[in-house]
Amino acid sequence: MYIDDFITGVEMAILEKDIKCKLKNFHSQVNNEKINMTDNELLDIDKEYCTYGDKVHSVPVPKIFRDCNGVYMYDSENIPYLDLEMWFASCNLGYKNARIRNAVVDQIDTLPQISSHFQYDYKILLSEKIAKANIKRFGEKGRVHFNVGGSQVIEDALKLVRNYTHKNRVFSFFGGFHGRTLGASCLTAGYRYRKSFGHFSDEAHFVPYPYCYRCPYGKHCDSCNYYCVQQLRREFEDNCSGLYDKSSNDCALGAFFVEPIQGSGGYIVPPKGYFKELKKVLDDFGVLFVDDEIQMGFYRTGKLWAIEHYDVKPDIITFGKSLTNGLNPLGGMWAKEELINPEVWPSGSTHSTFCNNPIGMRAGYEVMKVFEEADFEKEVNNKGKYFLDGLKSLEKKHKRIGTVDGLGLALRIECVTDDGYTPDPKLLNDILEEGLKGNLSYNGKKCGIILNKGSHYNNSITLVPAVTISYDEIDMAISLIDQLFTRLS
16 A cells, blocks of 8 residues: 555645535525515415414414524514413423533534434433433333334333233323324324324223312312212222223223323313322222323423322333423333333334434433433422412402412413303413514513413413523513403403
């Protein structure tokens, strides 16, 4: 081999510098590209080429935003909108979080792509962080499996349950929402999510959620002795119910999929002892407890997992959304060792091309590090109490607020008619639309507010601020909500 076959160190350095310079110029050209179109011009194109099947088109004229930062979105006029939806709780650490962004950029510059046939550092280390966090919280060894989002993770959990129990059907709650894929839709109570797509043979056995403000049994929480749980126990004990065969001690259903705080159902907070009583019934009849933390996980309620508030140990936990702070679709499930060890859950049990993507794993690892390095439990609980106290003051002021409630920074306001109790979905929709007009004011400046809705009766405002929201921003939220109820009621 001749010396001419080699590139000298100096030549290599010059070549690398030239390549980096060209890449920098290329990225600069891409980053400097501006979309110089008005909102109306974009919406005209939208009408012609975008599907109306997504939630964007649930309103006549979709809102266009151009920028975001912290807890704010900015429209074409650069008006700030205080965001109390945070992409359906996907951005618990706020928009453009510098630390998560920098980690993702570093991963893009290092190992942005790799086949899910291969292993790499941050996937292993993120699994370790989540598994060790659960050993600390529940005293249970387990393993973590990833996929590309919440619905897909629910599908994986259904497979895990079927693999272990050999049962097709499961329990779920009225008002629950677990996703829009076919399997996840079986667990989601609302018929509207399924009606266009044929018969669902594995539809869940639905049970009333402990919605104490509007108890489906007409009971009172302080005196009912968990009547709803006792009703479920009676179903198991009834030979004609079809749930349980006493002769073989065998349940027809494999698991109960639970939202510890019901999300799309309206941010309903169950009584403190409810899940402990429910778990006793499930344990007595051999039913797995699957904890869906996709919306409530990652300190939304002041705990890493919302189920920690209820002193029960889940068999499976599903999570997603804010795992990557919204920077990459990624979700996962944790399960106890006996359910997911390699002997019972071998290679290829379930798989997706992008399930182990490096960008999502790196973002998730950094998110977990952020939560480990500060006392988010204390911080979120204090902010949540402060926010809820502000909402209670509005409840006293406005008779069209039926009730307010919350846990940590998962909060709700029920809109009602003049009688103080009957649900008022029209008022709710009017408030959401008014907030998006951008003509509210705070400290003399024009602004807007982004709110979300949920509920069994389409009358609840659900508040999902970033867990990094400041006390000043909470004061702003109370002021803007006050303005909305004053205008519209």
